[in-house]
Amino acid sequence: MADPDFYINEAESSDAIAEHGRLKARIAAAEEGVVHAQRRARGRNAQAAGTGVTMLNIVLVEPEIPQNTGNIARTCACIGARLHVVEPAGFRITERNLRRAGCDYWNDVEIVRWACAEEFFEAHAADELHLSRAM
Secondary structure: OOOOOOOOOHHHHHHHHHHHHHHHHHHHHHHHHHHHHHHHHHHHHHHHHHHOOOOOEEEEEOOOOHHHHHHHHHHHHHHOOEEEEEOOOOOOOOHHHHHHOOOOOHHHOEEEEEOOHHHHHHHOOOOOOOOOOOO
């Protein structure tokens, strides 16, 4: 005897297709919202430049893990923060490696590279710094 669960029910199939379409529309709307949030964040940072409000700066001192650096760069792109990378990094930040890692957002991040930690700390000696150590 044939298994009745094996055969496709056309009504259930069309419901699943409709649900899939609704999910795709929700995902597209969410992605569009992220793009608008990125544009708003960039606009706020541009406005902040003229008002004396300081932009958020995130500094990675001698980062060792490319995936973590990529995730932090993505966060910077989303919130409009500036990313400082203090060399030497435990990996090479090259166009080839960025393409391979799928970092298509890298051009949306303002990145400042420093040759060493001493250079960074000398340049920011008068700034208020909040330091944290990776665990």
